[in-house]
Structure formats: C-alpha cells, structure tokens
Amino acid sequence: MASNGALYSSATLKEQDAQTYQSMSGRLQQPLLKALEVMGYQYMTPVQQRVLTELPNFKADCLVQAKTGTGKTIAFLLPALHSLLQEQTVPAGQVGILVVSPTRELATQISQECDKLTSQLPRRIECHTAFGGTKKEKHLKDFLNGQPTVLVATPGRLNDYLSDNYVAGKFQNVRAVILDEADTMLESGFLPAINDILRRLPPKTTGWQGMCFSATMPEKIKPVLGKVLRPGYSHLTTVDPNEVPTIEAVTQFSVIAPTVSDTFNYLYALIEQERQQTPSGFKAIIFGTTANGIAMLHELFQNAMQGKISIYQLQSRLNQNVRTRTTEEYKKAASGLMFASDVIGRGMDFPAVSHVIQVGLPTNGEQYVHRVGRTARAGNEGRAIIMLTEREKYFLTVNRHLPIKPYPVQISAFAAQSSPVLAQAMGRVDDKTKSKAYQAYLGFHKTFTKQLRLDTTGLVMMANEYAQAMGCLEPPLIDRQVVGKMGLKGVGGLNVGVVEKGGRGQMGGGRGGGRGGARGGARPNGAPRGLSNQGAPTVQGNGVQKNKRGGGPGRRGGRTRGHQGMPGE
Numbered sequence: 209m210a211s212n213g214a215l216y217s218s219a220t221l222k223e224q225d226a227q228t229y230q231s232m233s234g235r236l237q238q239p240l241l242k243a244l245e246v247m248g249y250q251y252m253t254p255v256q257q258r259v260l261t262e263l264p265n266f267k268a269d270c271l272v273q274a275k276t277g278t279g280k281t282i283a284f285l286l287p288a289l290h291s292l293l294q295e296q297t298v299p300a301g302q303v304g305i306l307v308v309s310p311t312r313e314l315a316t317q318i319s320q321e322c323d324k325l326t327s328q329l330p331r332r333i334e335c336h337t338a339f340g341g342t343k344k345e346k347h348l349k350d351f352l353n354g355q356p357t358v359l360v361a362t363p364g365r366l367n368d369y370l371s372d373n374y375v376a377g378k379f380q381n382v383r384a385v386i387l388d389e390a391d392t393m394l395e396s397g398f399l400p401a402i403n404d405i406l407r408r409l410p411p412k413t414t415g416w417q418g419m420c421f422s423a424t425m426p427e428k429i430k431p432v433l434g435k436v437l438r439p440g441y442s443h444l445t446t447v448d449p450n451e452v453p454t455i456e457a458v459t460q461f462s463v464i465a466p467t468v469s470d471t472f473n474y475l476y477a478l479i480e481q482e483r484q485q486t487p488s489g490f491k492a493i494i495f496g497t498t499a500n501g502i503a504m505l506h507e508l509f510q511n512a513m514q515g516k517i518s519i520y521q522l523q524s525r526l527n528q529n530v531r532t533r534t535t536e537e538y539k540k541a542a543s544g545l546m547f548a549s550d551v552i553g554r555g556m557d558f559p560a561v562s563h564v565i566q567v568g569l570p571t572n573g574e575q576y577v578h579r580v581g582r583t584a585r586a587g588n589e590g591r592a593i594i595m596l597t598e599r600e601k602y603f604l605t606v607n608r609h610l611p612i613k614p615y616p617v618q619i620s621a622f623a624a625q626s627s628p629v630l631a632q633a634m635g636r637v638d639d640k641t642k643s644k645a646y647q648a649y650l651g652f653h654k655t656f657t658k659q660l661r662l663d664t665t666g667l668v669m670m671a672n673e674y675a676q677a678m679g680c681l682e683p684p685l686i687d688r689q690v691v692g693k694m695g696l697k698g699v700g701g702l703n704v705g706v707v708e709k710g711g712r713g714q715m716g717g718g719r720g721g722g723r724g725g726a727r728g729g730a731r732p733n734g735a736p737r738g739l740s741n742q743g744a745p746t747v748q749g750n751g752v753q754k755n756k757r758g759g760g761p762g763r764r765g766g767r768t769r770g771h772q773g774m775p776g777e
C-alpha cells in the first residue's frame with residue numbers, strides 16, 4: 209500500500225453499510241484505532257470487516273480471499289499487531305510478526321503501511337525489510353542490532369537469514385506468519401523456498417498463527433495450505449464463486465493484432481487512442497512478458513513519444529536503487545506510461561492508475577487478474593486492455609469467464625499510419641536491447657509452444673518475425689550454449705554463434721539451416737553484445753560467455769547461470 213495511497217471514499221464505504229473503525233473501540237488496541245483515524249480510514253472495507261468481526265479471535269489461522277485493491281494489507285496487519293500489543297510476550301529484539309511477500313517492491317509497501325499503523329504507539333515498533341538486490345551486510349547488521357518486531361521479507365533473502373543459526377535465533381518467538389499473495393507463494397516457483405523457510409522457523413506446533421491472503425485462490429494450492437494453516441482454519445472470502453474475479457469497476461477489452469509484426473504499431477495506436485480519451489490523468493501500466501522485452505518497449509516508446517508523456521520502466525534487470533526510486537516516483541505521478549514486468553504485477557498500490565494494458569500472453573488467468581487489479585483500486589474506476597496476436601487469442605477462450613469484450617474502436621488504420629513514426633523510433637533502439645529482447649521472447653514463448661500450436665521451427669519463425677518487427681536485418685545472434693539450454697539445438701532459422709565475454713559475437717557456423725523465416729548471413733559489423741539468457745518467465749540467467757572460436761567447451765570466462773529466479777522478480 210502506498211504512503212500516498214488511494215483512499216476508499218467514506219461515502220462509498222458508507223453506501224455499502226460498512227462499519228466504522230470507531231465501533232471497534234475496546235476490541236482493537238486504541239493506538240491502532242488512532243493511527244487508522246490519522247490515515248483517514250474511517251470505515252472498514254468489506255474484507256477488513258469480515259476479518260475483524262468474523263474470525264473466532266484475532267489469533268485464528270485464516271485463509272482470506274478478496275478482490276484486488278480492497279484493503280487486504282490492513283486486514284492482515286491489524287489482527288497480528290493487535291495480538292502482539294495485547295500479549296506483550298515477544299521478547300525485545302525478537303521477530304514477532306513475519307510477512308512473506310513475493311516481490312521487493314511489495315515488501316517495501318507493506319512495511320510502509322505497518323509503520324503508519326504503529327505510528328501512534330507510545331513506544332515505537334520497528335518494522336524491518338529483507339530482500340535481494342540490497343546490501344545484505346548493512347540490512348543484516350541493522351536487523352541484528354535493532355529490535356525487528358515485524359519483518360517483511362521476500363523468500364530468497366529470508367532463507368539467507370534463516371540459514372545462519374545465529375540469525376535464525378531471532379525468529380524463535382514468532383507469533384504470526386503471513387503469506388501475502390499466498391497462492392503464488394505456494395505455487396511451484398516459490399514452494400521450495402517456502403518449504404525451506406518453514407523448516408527453519410519454529411514448528412507449527414509452537415502455536416504461531418498462519419494467515420494466507422490473496423485475490424485469487426486456485427484449487428491447486430489447497431493441498432499445501434496445511435503447511436501454514438492448522439486444520440479447521442477460518443476461510444473468509446468476499447468473492448462469490450460465481451462472480452467474475454476482477455473488480456466490476458474495470459472495463460476490460462481485447463485487441464487482436466493480426467501478426468507479431470503488427471504488435472508495436474498496434475500498441476502505439478492503442479496508447480494514443482486511450483490517451484486522447486483521457487486528456488488529464490492518463491496513468492497507464494503496460495505489462496509485457498519478459499524483463500528484456502520491457503526494456504526494449506521502454507526504449508522504443510521513449511523515442512516514439514518524444515516527451516509527450518513521462519515514461520517509466522520497472523523490471524528485474526534494473527538495479528534495486530533504480531527500482532525503488534522509480535516506484536516512489538510513479539506512486540506520486542499524476543500521469544505517465546509505466547512499462548513493467550511482473551515485479552509490480554501483484555499487490556502494488558499506485559494511486560490513480562487509469563489504465564492497465566497487457567501486451568502478449570499472461571502466464572495464466574490469475575496473473576491477468578492481478579495485473580488488471582493495478583487499476584480501479586479503493587473504489588475507483590479503470591480500463592484494462594489486453595493485446596494479443598491471432599495466434600495468442602486462445603487465451604480469451606481458455607479464460608472465457610473473464611469479462612473481456614472486443615475493443616470497440618478499429619485501430620488498424622491508425623496503426624498503419626503510425627508505422628513510419630515507430631520505424632524511426634525503433635531505428636534508434638540499441639541493437640543490444642533488441643538482441644536481449646529477441647532471446648527473451650524465444651525463451652518465454654518456448655514454454656507456450658503447445659498452446660500456440662507451434663513446433664520449435666514455428667517458434668523460431670515467430671521470434672524471427674518479432675526480430676524483423678524490431679528492424680533487425682537478420683535474427684540476432686544467440687550463443688550456442690544458450691540455444692542448447694533452450695532445447696533449440698539444430699532448429700532452423702536461428703543465428704547461432706559464440707558470444708564472448710564482453711559481448712563480441714562471432715559466427716560459429718551453427719546457424720540452423722532450412723526453414724527459418726529470417727534472412728541469413730552474419731552482421732557485417734559484428735554481432736550484438738552481451739546476450740543475456742533471460743527467457744522463460746521464472747528463469748533468470750546470464751548467458752554472456754567466452755568460448756574458443758568454433759565452439760566447444762573451451763575457455764569459459766563466465767558461467768552460464770541457469771538458476772531459478774524468483775517468480776515475479
């Protein structure tokens with residue numbers, strides 16, 4: 209939640225027969241009520257009301273589902289903080305409340321909300337954060353020397369902390385363990401890390417409270433809930449199973465671009481169309497499929513929009529200082545285009561986002577729902593548009609429960625008109641950026657070949673079409689080892705070579721022959737530098753390598769890391 213977050217208006221909540229926070233006087237610690245008043249929260253949102261009035265007690269284990277932007281953060285922080293203050297049994301210096309969040313930005317947001325909720329206490333409660341991309345030594349020193357009664361952490365860094373027995377000693381009195389975005393935390397990408405965390409925390413039999421919150425709760429996570437919640441836990445939901453899972457106040461549309469080549473022109477035309485309809489306060493988040501793809505779109509639109517609107521980007525390849533600064537800037541911005549990967553797909557509360565545009569396939573229906581939920585928060589309205597190609601349109605059929613209507617305006621003519629502007633803007637995008645985007649595109653779509661009804665040759669043809677749309681005269685060079693890791697060895701149409709450390713490319717003679725679609729031959733001016741191995745949505749790596757000319761294992765300057773990145777990062 210934002211420090212300057214969008215507030216539900218009292219009128220909206222009053223209309224819904226909401227209970228006031230004052231009515232909780234005597235049941236909730238007074239300094240917490242005072243803080244809510246200072247924050248301007250007069251009425252409870254429906255999920256807050258259900259948690260605060262229907263749980264058997266504030267220490268009960270619970271699974272809570274409520275739509276995006278309806279105030280779940282306060283709904284889990286309040287009971288946990290109340291119990292902590294009420295019981296006063298957590299020794300100084302020990303962690304009493306542990307919140308686990310999938311992304312760094314969300315962890316920061318939750319800790320800011322916690323600080324606001326504890327602002328009226330006679331004695332300060334420290335809320336610390338722990339997440340990757342920051343100087344571990346400094347944070348750990350603060351954590352060990354301070355009194356981190358509340359810790360909000362991402363799974364990777366938390367495991368890092370817990371793997372040291374001395375640091376793990378700080379968690380021996382934990383009273384509440386909260387999984388925000390619980391469904392994603394308990395899915396295969398994060399589950400091993402969550403299992404490690406639970407193994408290293410005091411066992412569930414010591415009595416800590418488990419709380420799982422999310423806007424989506426797919427069936428498949430039910431079997432693993434028992435790791436955090438004890439049998440008989442309370443299940444509260446404000447979402448009717450027959451109801452659409454997205455906020456009613458978001459009008460949702462789809463735009464179908466005939467082919468990959470049309471993507472950029474269509475996106476430009478769509479943004480301009482929507483921007484003209486929203487003369488003031490056009491604040492849009494454009495989600496793409498990969499971090500490197502987003503970096504390319506960001507550069508392209510910076511060139512194309514020529515200062516007409518502020519352009520931002522947030523993706524996992526940026527350093528954490530830049531990510532943090534951009535997050536704060538975009539929270540304060542009245543308008544602007546934010547190009548983003550899923551680092552901000554869930555939980556993030558940017559006030560007054562008017563539009564969410566998704567370009568390309570979301571990984572699944574849940575991801576679509578969470579991204580859409582970045583608009584129309586706290587009782588506001590918004591528009592969401594998903595842009596797919598003809599081939600990707602199956603997503604709409606698979607997810608026909610989502611209320612997505614065809615976009616009412618024909619944008620093909622405007623898209624065609626925009627082509628020269630886009631071509632010029634694309635000409636100024638760095639070759640290295642395009643090369644990384646191409647490789648990421650291949651890696652991402654490799655995981656969807658079945659749904660896209662493509663074999664590997666067809667996949668490469670599609671990626672080469674994407675490269676052509678980026679103005680590449682030939683498919684960007686991909687390192688032989690990376691091709692192997694992607695399972696594309698010998699597939700026609702790829703420009704396979706050796707990428708040396710520092711990025712100098714050499715043709716390795718490994719270009720797959722046969723059908724491939726794009727034009728052949730090595731680039732006269734050498735290959736793109738610094739290919740990077742980001743591909744599948746949950747995998748991060750760095751494919752910059754240095755091999756002997758001609759390939760083979762050779763001298764290895766930089767290892768190709770295929771490590772499992774955290775989803776959403």
Ligand SMILES: Nc1ncnc2c1ncn2[C@@H]1O[C@H](COP(=O)(O)OP(=O)(O)OP(=O)(O)O)[C@@H](O)[C@H]1O
Pocket residue numbers: 209210213214215216217248249250251252253256274275276277278279280281282422423554555556557581585586
């Ligand atoms: N009781 C309240 N009164 C007024 N505004 C509120 C209240 N509770 C929360 N809000 C506002 O609602 C917005 C959304 O809250 P929050 O970020 O907790 O939503 P969420 O349900 O966790 O969303 P997501 O599913 O996207 O994580 C915030 O901007 C916050 O300021």
